Amino acid sequence: MTAWSSGEMVDVARIMEELRARVAERRASGFYSEEEIERIARMELDIQEALPGYRDDLDHHLAILNDTWDTKTEAAITSHRRLVGPLIVAVKKLFRRLTAPYINMVLVQQVEFNSALVRLLNSFAPQVRDHLQGLAHDLSELEERQASSYLELRGQIREMTLALERFKQALSTQAGHLERVRGRALSDLPKVEPPPGTGELTAREYLAFEDLHRGSREEIRERQRVYLSDFSMGPVLDVGCGRGEFLELLLEAGTEARGIDLNGQMVRACRERGLDATEAEALAYLSRLPDRSLGGIFCSQMIEHLESRALVALVQLAFAKLKSEGTFVAETLNPACLTIFSGAFYLDLTHIKPIHPQAAIFLLEAAGFGGVTVRYVNPYPEKMKLQLLEPAWAKRRFEAPLVEALNDMIRQLNDVLYTYQDYAVIGRKP
Amino acid sequence: MIPWFGKDARGGAESECRWTAVNLARRGATVEILTTCARGHAFEWADYYDAGVVQEDGLVVRRFPVRSRDAGLFSELNRRLLWGRVLTSAEEERFVQESIHSDALYEFIEAHRQEYWFLFIPYLFGTTLNGTMVAPERSFVIPCLHDEGYAYLAPVRRMLTTARGILFHAEAERELARKIAGSAGEHFHLVGEGVSSDISGDGTRFRRRYGVQEPFLLFVGRKDRLKNTHLLVEYFSTYRVSHPASRLKLVLIGEGRVPLPGRLHGEILDLGVLATQDIYDAYTAALVLCQPSRLESFSLVLMEGWLCGTPALVYEGCAVTREHCVASGGGLYFSDYIEFQECVDLLWTDEKLRRKMAEGGRRYVLREFNWDRVCRNYFDVLINAEA
Numbered sequence: 001m002t003a004w005s006s007g008e009m010v011d012v013a014r015i016m017e018e019l020r021a022r023v024a025e026r027r028a029s030g031f032y033s034e035e036e037i038e039r040i041a042r043m044e045l046d047i048q049e050a051l052p053g054y055r056d057d058l059d060h061h062l063a064i065l066n067d068t069w070d071t072k073t074e075a076a077i078t079s080h081r082r083l084v085g086p087l088i089v090a091v092k093k094l095f096r097r098l099t100a101p102y103i104n105m106v107l108v109q110q111v112e113f114n115s116a117l118v119r120l121l122n123s124f125a126p127q128v129r130d131h132l133q134g135l136a137h138d139l140s141e142l143e144e145r146q147a148s149s150y151l152e153l154r155g156q157i158r159e160m161t162l163a164l165e166r167f168k169q170a171l172s173t174q175a176g177h178l179e180r181v182r183g184r185a186l187s188d189l190p191k192v193e194p195p196p197g198t199g200e201l202t203a204r205e206y207l208a209f210e211d212l213h214r215g216s217r218e219e220i221r222e223r224q225r226v227y228l229s230d231f232s233m234g235p236v237l238d239v240g241c242g243r244g245e246f247l248e249l250l251l252e253a254g255t256e257a258r259g260i261d262l263n264g265q266m267v268r269a270c271r272e273r274g275l276d277a278t279e280a281e282a283l284a285y286l287s288r289l290p291d292r293s294l295g296g297i298f299c300s301q302m303i304e305h306l307e308s309r310a311l312v313a314l315v316q317l318a319f320a321k322l323k324s325e326g327t328f329v330a331e332t333l334n335p336a337c338l339t340i341f342s343g344a345f346y347l348d349l350t351h352i353k354p355i356h357p358q359a360a361i362f363l364l365e366a367a368g369f370g371g372v373t374v375r376y377v378n379p380y381p382e383k384m385k386l387q388l389l390e391p392a393w394a395k396r397r398f399e400a401p402l403v404e405a406l407n408d409m410i411r412q413l414n415d416v417l418y419t420y421q422d423y424a425v426i427g428r429k430p
Numbered sequence: 431m432i433p434w435f436g437k438d439a440r441g442g443a444e445s446e447c448r449w450t451a452v453n454l455a456r457r458g459a460t461v462e463i464l465t466t467c468a469r470g471h472a473f474e475w476a477d478y479y480d481a482g483v484v485q486e487d488g489l490v491v492r493r494f495p496v497r498s499r500d501a502g503l504f505s506e507l508n509r510r511l512l513w514g515r516v517l518t519s520a521e522e523e524r525f526v527q528e529s530i531h532s533d534a535l536y537e538f539i540e541a542h543r544q545e546y547w548f549l550f551i552p553y554l555f556g557t558t559l560n561g562t563m564v565a566p567e568r569s570f571v572i573p574c575l576h577d578e579g580y581a582y583l584a585p586v587r588r589m590l591t592t593a594r595g596i597l598f599h600a601e602a603e604r605e606l607a608r609k610i611a612g613s614a615g616e617h618f619h620l621v622g623e624g625v626s627s628d629i630s631g632d633g634t635r636f637r638r639r640y641g642v643q644e645p646f647l648l649f650v651g652r653k654d655r656l657k658n659t660h661l662l663v664e665y666f667s668t669y670r671v672s673h674p675a676s677r678l679k680l681v682l683i684g685e686g687r688v689p690l691p692g693r694l695h696g697e698i699l700d701l702g703v704l705a706t707q708d709i710y711d712a713y714t715a716a717l718v719l720c721q722p723s724r725l726e727s728f729s730l731v732l733m734e735g736w737l738c739g740t741p742a743l744v745y746e747g748c749a750v751t752r753e754h755c756v757a758s759g760g761g762l763y764f765s766d767y768i769e770f771q772e773c774v775d776l777l778w779t780d781e782k783l784r785r786k787m788a789e790g791g792r793r794y795v796l797r798e799f800n801w802d803r804v805c806r807n808y809f810d811v812l813i814n815a816e817a
Contacts, residue, residue: 009790010759010783019762019772032768 062125069114072107146398153402220245224300226377228253230327230426233295237321239282239314240302244270247277255295260285283310286317294321299330301422303360304351311355312363319367322429328369330360331424334376339417360425369427376420385418386410431464431548433530433555435491436479439470440685442730443552443574446623450572451489453624453801454808462490464539464548466532466557475499475530494535504528511579519584526585529556539564547812549597559585562593570595570811572621575603576725577749578656581610590615595811597621599728602749621807623728625799631707631714631738639708640701646679647774648716648740650709650731651723653686653700658722658745660688663698665770667691672771678778681716683709713738717784718777719761724748733799736760736791741784743773757798760791 026032077092079085215223224246234256238246241259243266250257258276261267270277278285282302297318303311318328333340335354345351357374364372388407391399432439432447447463455461463486469478481495507517507525517525535557539548543565550558553573562569571593575581590596590611596618598604608615637643647666653659659682666680680698682688690698704712713719719735722745729751732742742761744751746769755761762777764770777784 010786012756012759012762012787015762015776019769019776023768023772 062121065118065121069118070111071114072104072111143397150398150401154405157405217243217245221249223378224331225249226375227298227329227331227424230329231255231296231298233323233326235294236296236298237286237294239286239297239299240305241270241275241277242266242300244273244275244277246298246300247275248273251275283313283317286314286321289321291320292323294326295323296327296329297322301331301333303330303355304332304345304353307352311353315363315367319369319429324429326429328364328427328429329424331377331422332360334420334423337380337417337419337421339380340421344421357423357425360423364425364427367427368429370430372425372427374423374425376423378421380418380421385414431535431550431557431561432552433466433475433557434468434470435463435465435493436469436486438473441471442728443572444470445730446572446574446728447551448487449624449626450804450808452487453805455489457802457805457809459809462492462546464492464494464535466496466530466535467493468496468530475501481534492538494532494538497531497533499531500528514579517583522583522585525583526556526559529554529559531556531560536561536564543568547815550593553586553589554580559589562589566592567594569593570597570815572597572599573603573607574599574727575606575610576727577606578725581606587611593617594815595619597808597811599623600750600753602753603727605749619807619811621811622799622804623730624801624804625730625733625737625795627737627796627800629710629734629737631710631712633711633715636708636711636715639711640681640699642679642681642699642715644677644679645717645778646681646699646715647718647720647743648681648683648712648735649720649722650683650712650735651721652684653682653688656723656725658724659686662720662722663688663690665767666698667694668767669771669774670694670697678717678774680720681712683712710734710738713740716740718743718774721745721751723751726750729754732761732791733795736788736795739788739792741777741787742791743770743777754794758791758794760787760794762787 077089077096079088081088220243227246228249231250234250236250236255236257238244238250238257238259241247241261242263244259247257247259247270258278259267259270260278260280260282261270262279262281264279267277267279299314303314306314315328322328332355333345333351335341335345335356340354345354361372361374388410389403391403432444435444435447451461451463467477467479467481468475475496477495479493481493484491484493503524507521507528510517511525539546539561546568548561548565548569549572550562550569551572551574552558553571553575558571562571571589573590573596575598580586587610590607591613594617596607596615598607598618598620599622601620604615604618604620607618647662649659649662651657651659663680663682670676670678682698682700683702683704685703688700690700701712713735716735717740719732719740720743721729721732721735723729724745724747726748727750732744732751732754735742736758742751742755744755744761744763746752746763746765751761752763755763762773764773
């Protein structure tokens with residue numbers, strides 16, 4: 001018995017060898033019954049198998065039932081007391097013999113019932129197991145089919161995307177062609193001059209338009225409040241001051257401010273509120289001011305009303321007229337938000353050209369401004385954006401990747417269609 | 431560098447991190463703990479502690495804020511991995527990216543790469559998988575590697591091959607890494623894990639306090655399927671049903687729950703989480719410490735059991751625990767129920783064998799895993815890297 005523990009250390013490998021040989025011997029001699037081995041063999045140390053749990057539990061409980069259904073089996077009567085033990089055992093056995101007939105009257109029926117029930121369960125168990133295995137198999141087949149149809153769908157989407165790309169290219173070629181034809185046709189046309197007294201909007205008409213579409217005074221005040229902190233010193237000139245919302249904000253903040261506007265009606269409306277406003281054209285007005293005389297220049301929704309050359313001139317003049325550390329802020333529509341072209345931009349007949357944020361940065365930097373930044377404002381409300389899709393709960397495993405791919409596209413569309421509607425370019429004179 | 435550090439961060443790697451740092455510092459190294467503000471594995475992986483520097487156990491602990499993550503997606507991918515499904519490479523990346531991360535921590539590593547050697551523990555968290563990529567030439571990983579689905583993820587393989595060195599607890603763990611990385615691993619070093627030798631138990635105190643008079647098999651650790659606790663309960667139940675005269679009980683200690691067969695009520699005792707000294711007492715009182723887990727990179731429980739004078743019974747399929755048993759002569763192993771039964775019968779009847787095995791195990795722990803030796807292994811690796 002101690003051969004394997006000779007010396008200091010126990011030879012574990014050798015013990016195991018002997019132990020396994022003994023097991024093999026006992027198996028061969030029928031010490032472990034066939035059913036026992038089969039039942040034990042099913043309890044493999046396999047974690048993957050063990051995870052779902054139902055199989056192990058089923059076999060385990062069934063084994064216990066098969067072990068215990070015969071409630072009539074009598075337990076052996078023993079006693080561990082050395083002297084009085086045999087006497088106690090004899091009395092207990094006598095008592096059992098006297099009571100057994102009456103107890104068995106009840107137990108016989110119970111045992112019959114138990115055995116019928118256990119037989120029924122035993123006959124069901126393999127079917128349930130097979131059925132569960134079949135279901136698992138069906139499920140994995142179904143998964144495979146879903147996976148392949150998912151791949152197919154992905155392929156189709158890819159093809160459609162490519163076709164769209166080709167269509168877009170063809171369209172752009174056609175557009176270039178049309179543009180050239182239109183150019184030629186236009187140059188061939190006689191120049192149309194509107195008759196005197198037509199072709200211009202009156203100031204009153206534009207004020208009414210602005211009241212209708214630009215938003216209430218309160219809304220504009222709230223929207224422009226974000227720029228207050230950009231102006232640390234006066235005087236600030238609001239170019240295109242409109243109804244004077246920002247002039248009011250500046251005065252309330254204690255900063256000296258005055259405004260100019262082309263529209264006499266707007267200027268009158270400002271003066272009625274006690275604001276310092278002048279009817280003037282921006283470039284002419286600015287060029288008359290002494291150099292380095294302004295603390296800040298603010299143009300809200302104004303630069304999109306200018307031709308390119310006029311815009312360049314405005315920025316250059318602004319730079320010349322600002323004091324050192326003076327700020328230039330120009331807010332305009334954001335052309336990187338494509339829906340402005342179905343709304344805000346073309347709604348106003350006097351808009352000439354949208355200005356891209358990168359172009360605006362370039363303009364300011366070219367004029368000499370430092371630390372030029374862009375601030376995006378007026379985001380589309382979330383609920384107006386294209387909404388993301390949710391996979392149906394029951395099919396989420398298969399739909400989730402497809403829905404995620406579609407949602408990526410929706411996010412991309414939201415980024416070009418429903419992003420910030422305006423931006424401001426901000427520069428400081430060094 | 432560990433994902434979480436503090437009193438609520440329980441587990442093998444967490445405790446190894448703390449004691450390795452303390453012991454290296456005692457032997458003259460300057461050691462700091464880099465970690466996130468998260469509380470622990472069992473809690474939400476979000477900021478719990480304040481970011482900044484504190485002193486704990488005489489160590490400087492630097493905590494960095496956690497990056498926000500998609501916990502839902504992570505759990506879904508984790509569930510699929512646990513069920514043995516294969517992930518696409520994009521999903522594997524997402525699994526890693528939605529694990530725990532700290533950008534401030536990565537910036538710290540980048541900024542101080544020349545000043546530290548970075549030792550990451552354990553392998554399966556974003557902070558380790560991404561952190562080692564920030565300064566791979568200055569990074570070592572103590573992976574605590576198990577043969578599980580996670581170990582075969584591509585980012586794990588990348589980490590094993592890119593880091594400056596990988597430090598292992600046992601030869602079997604290093605073999606597994608070689609298999610996963612598909613390389614001989616010139617930079618794979620065996621350092622072991624330190625075990626405090628000054629522990630002892632009082633079996634009588636345990637029997638009195640918990641009312642267990644009969645001989646018992648002991649399980650210590652988290653009770654779940656990955657640790658094979660369910661199987662131990664099943665085998666023990668079968669053993670008791672087929673040995674009606676046996677008085678042997680099974681005592682379970684640790685977190686988690688395992689379903690117990692009602693028929694053996696009172697024969698299997700689940701004591702839940704106990705104080706450390708009570709666990710040592712339980713080791714001493716036990717007939718055999720049973721460690722059926724197949725996912726161990728070291729198994730501190732086995733070492734503690736030997737130090738407290740108890741032989742072990744482990745699962746043959748776990749190369750690490752089997753290697754410990756063979757090398758120490760401190761335990762037997764089984765691969766199926768019949769072997770389990772034979773091992774229990776043998777240990778039950780042969781007290782002399784039990785005593786010799788426990789002694790062999792104790793000598794093995796004191797020889798191989800004393801802190802002086804383990805720290806010297808660490809210093810050797812780092813000095814070689816410096817040279």
